[in-house]
Amino acid sequence: MSEVYPWPHKDLLDVSQLSVDEIMHLLDTARSFHEVNRRPVKKVPTLKGKTIMLFFAENSTRTKTSFDVAGKRLSADTHALGKSGSSIQKGESLKDTALTLQAMRPDVVVLRDASSGAAQFLADRLHCSVVNAGDGWHAHPTQALLDAFSLREAWNGAFEGKTLLILGDMAHSRVARSGANLFSRLGVRLRFCAPRTLLPAGKHLWPGEFFSDLNEAVRGVDAVMCLRLQLERQQAGLLPDLRDYSARYCLTMRHLELANPGVRVLHPGPMNRGLEIASDIADSPASLVLDQVEAGVAVRMAVLYLCATRAEQTANL
Numbered sequence: 001m002s003e004v005y006p007w008p009h010k011d012l013l014d015v016s017q018l019s020v021d022e023i024m025h026l027l028d029t030a031r032s033f034h035e036v037n038r039r040p041v042k043k044v045p046t047l048k049g050k051t052i053m054l055f056f057a058e059n060s061t062r063t064k065t066s067f068d069v070a071g072k073r074l075s076a077d078t079h080a081l082g083k084s085g086s087s088i089q090k091g092e093s094l095k096d097t098a099l100t101l102q103a104m105r106p107d108v109v110v111l112r113d114a115s116s117g118a119a120q121f122l123a124d125r126l127h128c129s130v131v132n133a134g135d136g137w138h139a140h141p142t143q144a145l146l147d148a149f150s151l152r153e154a155w156n157g158a159f160e161g162k163t164l165l166i167l168g169d170m171a172h173s174r175v176a177r178s179g180a181n182l183f184s185r186l187g188v189r190l191r192f193c194a195p196r197t198l199l200p201a202g203k204h205l206w207p208g209e210f211f212s213d214l215n216e217a218v219r220g221v222d223a224v225m226c227l228r229l230q231l232e233r234q235q236a237g238l239l240p241d242l243r244d245y246s247a248r249y250c251l252t253m254r255h256l257e258l259a260n261p262g263v264r265v266l267h268p269g270p271m272n273r274g275l276e277i278a279s280d281i282a283d284s285p286a287s288l289v290l291d292q293v294e295a296g297v298a299v300r301m302a303v304l305y306l307c308a309t310r311a312e313q314t315a316n317l
């Protein structure tokens with residue numbers, strides 16, 4: 001690792017708590033771990049002796065696996081617990097579950113929960129670091145950071161002057177909320193496009209321009225972030241017809257022809273192919289979907305490293 005940097009944060013709850021300097025330091029740290037991840041031997045002793053608990057009370061493939069891989073590549077001991085199989089199913093509260101995990105003296109608890117504010121709730125009660133792996137509709141900070149990492153690589157380090165369109169289910173999206181905050185502060189111009197029923201509450205507070213017509217929204221953009229249509233969070237009646245939604249808001253090659261040359265496409269996953277993103281785009285050279293997954297391991301290594309060694313970093317100064 002390069003210079004010693006006094007990381008001030010016990011927890012990572014959302015990107016809004018990070019300064020732009022801290023975001024860039026985290027992305028630089030992730031870059032060195034990205035290089036480690038491409039070596040034949042992908043393990044470093046950085047967090048040897050540290051314990052990381054992964055508590056995922058909502059389903060996850062990418063985030064849960066990549067935090068687990070990240071911890072193991074740093075030589076930490078990782079332990080995963082899901083809602084099903086835990087005593088939450090017997091009625092134990094989130095607080096008692098967390099205090100139980102804390103009694104085993106972990107250094108970091110990584111939490112995914114369906115309730116907005118769950119990570120803050122734990123951070124206020126636990127001595128160890130709490131990392132938010134997605135809480136309800138509120139925030140998904142490591143997703144925003146890995147998206148920034150992926151676009152920084154694709155754009156050769158330049159964020160200023162680029163335009164990013166965030167497309168789809170804005171109403172239910174923690175990915176859009178964290179991403180909009182992060183990219184606007186990095187100097188990226190933002191556009192948002194969704195049907196009226198999937199616009200977020202308080203849209204005047206969002207840092208960008210809203211569109212309802214995808215053909216207008218995509219004109220001249222440098223990247224499009226497609227959001228997953230969160231069918232499990234839809235309230236009855238928000239979308240009268242999924243075929244109509246896909247006809248209007250599914251990103252296709254025809255739309256990409258209106259964007260800037262070299263346009264890149266992101267999707268946090270899991271994808272509903274043919275609903276919010278055309279299958280041929282997901283598999284095309286424009287797609288950063290698998291780059292995002294690879295970046296996710298490096299970014300989560302950086303987050304775990306910075307949070308778990310915070311006390312040592314400060315003491316060494």
Ligand code: CP
Nearest residue numbers: 060061062063268269
């Ligand atoms: N992007 C994301 O959070 O994916 P998972 O739900 O699979 O973790």
